[in-house]
Amino acid sequence: MKKYLLFLFGVLFVFNAYGEGVVLSDTSISEDSDVVDEEPFVAPQTTNNYPENRTNNYVSQQIKPAAKTLLSNDTSDPLFLVGDNMFLSDTYIAHVDRKLRVGQFIGYGINNNLALHVNMHYQVDFSGNDEHGFSATEFGGVYRMSHGFNSSHIISDALFGLKAWGSSHVRTPEYADSSYYAGLRFGRQYTGLTLSGTVKSTWVFDDARGLSYLDFIPEAYFRFKYDWRAGLGFDFRKSTNPHLLENQEWLNLKLLRQYGSTQYVGRFDYEFGSGEVQVGADIKILF
Secondary structure, three states, X not given: OHHHXXXXXXXXXXXHHHXXXXXXOHHHOOOOOOOOOOOOOOOOOXXXXXXXXXXXXXXXXXXXXXXXXXXXXXXXXXXXXXXXXXXXXXXXXXXXXXXEEEEEEEEEEOOOOEEEEEEEEEEEEOOOOOOOEEOOEEEEEEEEXXXXXXXXXXXXXXXXXXXXXXOOOOOOHHHOOOEEXXXXXXXXXXXXXXXXXXXXXXXXXXXXXXEEEEEEEEEEEEEOHHHEEEEEEEEEEEEOOOOOOOOEEEEEEEEEEEXXXXXXXXXXXXXXXXXXXXXEXXXXXXX
């Protein structure tokens, strides 16, 4: 009877050890055994798993991948870059100066350093100026020069693109045919905040509207709980030909809600000099 009791207690001890996640030593398995080694159980990496005497640096290094995952699908972040072999679709609508614009943006990540995109919109004019039609099609890209892995954590991008074709009725300087742009974007990402600045120069080679203009765009982007986001930015635009395109100062606001890899964005833009208001919405989906 004692032997059966000892055997029963031994079996219960073994099952209890496995149930609590205890990993048996390799020395307890013979060399000719058919048992396959299994990876030991690893607890989820949260701050509760580490003793208080561990340094904060060690804890921050353990949860850093979670922060990177949070940023990887935040498509409205000013420093967002479409990842390797991924697509970004941005369908947008905007109303400005009695004109309705509906557009589509498609971006594709060539690798983790380079992303290319195509962008165009269709404009309906309600002001009586008969400026209806498709805009010039934009072909552009972003090249990431620095991922922010160094001690400064600064991310920097090179921006480039051109616009071609389009209806002769849609020839505002921003959407003119035969225009080129190049710029630099830099900033820093935190878990709940992104700060960035962009400098972009655009050259318009239209026979009737030849000019160039320079944009300086500082931005702050906030990530709140429950996947709410908000953005605040300014666009200071300096034109070489104010008769065709006036110097402008835009206030850019956006509020959005994220569901997985989909974002629903509401935008409001205001130009201080002319009092022009632009209201729009986006649906962004990352594949």
